[in-house]
Amino acid sequence: MPQKPKNKNNQNIYILGIESSCDDTAAAVLKNGKIISNKVANQAVHEQYGGVVPELASRAHQQNIVPVVDLALKEAGITPYELSAIAFTKGPGLLGSLLVGASFAKSMSLALDIPLIGIHHMKAHVLAHFIKDDKMELPEFPFLALTISGGHTQIVQVNNYFDFKILGETLDDAVGEAFDKSAKIMGLPYPGGPLIDKYAQKGNPKAYKFPKPKVKGLNFSFSGLKTSILYFLQKQQQKDPDFISNNLYDLSASIQYTIVNILIDKLKIAVIETGINRIAIAGGVSANSGIRQALLKAQKDWGWKVYIPNFEYTTDNAAMIAIVGYLKYQAGQFDTYNLIPKARIPLND
Ligand code: KG4
Ligand code: ZN
Numbered sequence: 552m553p554q555k556p557k558n559k560n561n562q563n564i565y566i567l568g569i570e571s572s573c574d575d576t577a578a579a580v581l582k583n584g585k586i587i588s589n590k591v592a593n594q595a596v597h598e599q600y601g602g603v604v605p606e607l608a609s610r611a612h613q614q615n616i617v618p619v620v621d622l623a624l625k626e627a628g629i630t631p632y633e634l635s636a637i638a639f640t641k642g643p644g645l646l647g648s649l650l651v652g653a654s655f656a657k658s659m660s661l662a663l664d665i666p667l668i669g670i671h672h673m674k675a676h677v678l679a680h681f682i683k684d685d686k687m688e689l690p691e692f693p694f695l696a697l698t699i700s701g702g703h704t705q706i707v708q709v710n711n712y713f714d715f716k717i718l719g720e721t722l723d724d725a726v727g728e729a730f731d732k733s734a735k736i737m738g739l740p741y742p743g744g745p746l747i748d749k750y751a752q753k754g755n756p757k758a759y760k761f762p763k764p765k766v767k768g769l770n771f772s773f774s775g776l777k778t779s780i781l782y783f784l785q786k787q788q789q790k791d792p793d794f795i796s797n798n799l800y801d802l803s804a805s806i807q808y809t810i811v812n813i814l815i816d817k818l819k820i821a822v823i824e825t826g827i828n829r830i831a832i833a834g835g836v837s838a839n840s841g842i843r844q845a846l847l848k849a850q851k852d853w854g855w856k857v858y859i860p861n862f863e864y865t866t867d868n869a870a871m872i873a874i875v876g877y878l879k880y881q882a883g884q885f886d887t888y889n890l891i892p893k894a895r896i897p898l899n900d
Pocket of ligand 1: 573
């Protein structure tokens, strides 16, 4: 069992991170908490289906994982024998995809006789803020994390590296899904979130008004927004069949404005309820320019302290897996080969 670190080179801690929870196969190497390589193979195969096809995703992971890990090690300039431990995503995610990363990580850890460390994907999105990077400031505990991705929307109180408390979450669609489904209704390719962001920059955010969901407390709901956009567009297209293409920029800006307002409104409540005004954003949607601008405005107007990650750490990546591997390595938190990835796991698992 890989319980004890070998620390063969004694001074430097090299962690290999592997991420395969959805449709990106990623590998990264961290040296003492600093990234020395960060590689990802995207899967174009899903574009034609308008969403990720799980079966195709696991097959593509099988094809990509060896070359991606190999490339990450080569770019890091180290051999596998210099690694101190291997960290991999244990969930949540698509089970078939997770199994590819887990089996690969287990085999490599067994062959090299070094510790194996399973990582929670959503925690990794948040803890990506602790990657030692000159362009990013380390958050101070406790802070609130707004985790916004294609699968999750949560406000989490982060007390320390390993103590997370969910204060609120979505009752239906995740915010990334709200972006992607709205984009799909407008005929944009998958994933449409980044496209809405791009078009929104040229549009008027107040051109169209979409209703905000009435959900109490710190929970979210996004499924109603998608339906109201659908009905609104159907009605407009009866009058003008080219309504979407003629108004793509204004539509994108208005959708983004509505979503960002929903997120900021809940953060305001969370800040009042907890008395914590340090906010970090994490997950794929944290790349969105609307949420970034709104938070910077909140920092200026309301005195919040906001932590915004570099773009490379927003969407799924292995650097975030490796940094949690590094933190767990230092805390001596290792896993056994009995660890089985799961599609759903509680945040503090
Ligand atoms: O964290 P992530 O890479 O994968 C999951 O764990 O889900 O997040 C992917 C999501 C997708 O829904 C994508 O459309 C969204 O993040 N996304 C964006 C932007 N960049 C990525 N949504 C809005 N604006 C963006 N700039
Ligand atoms: Zn993710």
